Amino acid sequence: MIRVAVSGANGRMGRLIVERIKQEEGIETVAAFDLVGEGVSHPDRMSEVLSERDVDVLVDFTIADAVRLNAITAAEAGVNLVIGTTGMSDEDLEAIRSEIKDKVAAVISPNFSIGVNLLWRLIKDAADMLDGYDIAIIEAHHRTKLDAPSGTALRAAGLLQEMGKHVDLHAIRGGDIVGDHTVLFSGIGERLEITHRAHSRDAFVNGVIRAIRWVNRREQGIYSMDDVMESTTR
Ligand SMILES: NC(=O)C1=CN([C@@H]2O[C@H](COP(=O)(O)OP(=O)(O)OC[C@H]3O[C@@H](n4cnc5c(N)ncnc54)[C@H](OP(=O)(O)O)[C@@H]3O)[C@@H](O)[C@H]2O)C=CC1
Numbered sequence: 001m002i003r004v005a006v007s008g009a010n011g012r013m014g015r016l017i018v019e020r021i022k023q024e025e026g027i028e029t030v031a032a033f034d035l036v037g038e039g040v041s042h043p044d045r046m047s048e049v050l051s052e053r054d055v056d057v058l059v060d061f062t063i064a065d066a067v068r069l070n071a072i073t074a075a076e077a078g079v080n081l082v083i084g085t086t087g088m089s090d091e092d093l094e095a096i097r098s099e100i101k102d103k104v105a106a107v108i109s110p111n112f113s114i115g116v117n118l119l120w121r122l123i124k125d126a127a128d129m130l131d132g133y134d135i136a137i138i139e140a141h142h143r144t145k146l147d148a149p150s151g152t153a154l155r156a157a158g159l160l161q162e163m164g165k166h167v168d169l170h171a172i173r174g175g176d177i178v179g180d181h182t183v184l185f186s187g188i189g190e191r192l193e194i195t196h197r198a199h200s201r202d203a204f205v206n207g208v209i210r211a212i213r214w215v216n217r218r219e220q221g222i223y224s225m226d227d228v229m230e231s232t233t234r
């Protein structure tokens, strides 16, 4: 049995992850952390709760200001990680990576949906073939999302910038949009749009469950959803 703790357990993602784990064989939620609410521990108590409950994997869907401390606390307790939180500074992300990489295994991804992980592959091929096209990324999310542009859009832009491409980023916030990303390649006489739309957060939760199973008892290191997808069939 994989013993999981969920951080951000009262949030949109955290609640769904806790509910899904109840339906999964071989995984159980043994601890939950959030700032307030029934049945959760305060993150100040994370270190002792992780040890007391013998947690194998901590899943973090919180806020940018919290994830660094949560990740380092888990790593020091020898607990593997699945991190989906976005909006961290480059400095925070680098600190997380360097402080945990020799201690535990961690899957870190700004998007756990399989479709977006494929989109990140497809846009590199498109950029390669559509040399000289203007590139824009347009993302849309619900009105309460804290960070903009999204972590997914920033990852897409980063991949294209590594290829020497210039990318314009546009973020829209409104209503209850779960998460849309379009990478638009505009040329003379044509354009190509590669779009992913999440209809529900199940798209992310599916990937999180895969990542939990995969990261459990993995060797120390930092991994992506690409690593998970390469070596799992379900
Ligand atoms: N990688 C992916 O596939 C996805 C990533 N995300 C990212 O995940 C994060 C969470 O998203 P979402 O669930 O919509 O956000 P929510 O705001 O709904 O949930 C975040 C929760 O974390 C709580 N929280 C804040 N600080 C701490 C802390 N120190 N320890 C534990 N819990 C804390 C918040 O409490 P309070 O409300 O009281 O502040 C809240 O309940 C965001 O960064 C989002 O961008 C979202 C979807 C998919």
Ligand SMILES: O=C(O)C1=N[C@H](C(=O)O)C[C@H](O)C1
Pocket: 086, 110, 111, 141, 145, 149, 150, 151, 152, 153, 178, 179, 180
């Ligand atoms: O906050 C969200 O909701 C989402 N955040 C992630 C991001 O910033 O890319 C992933 C997804 O688009 C939903």
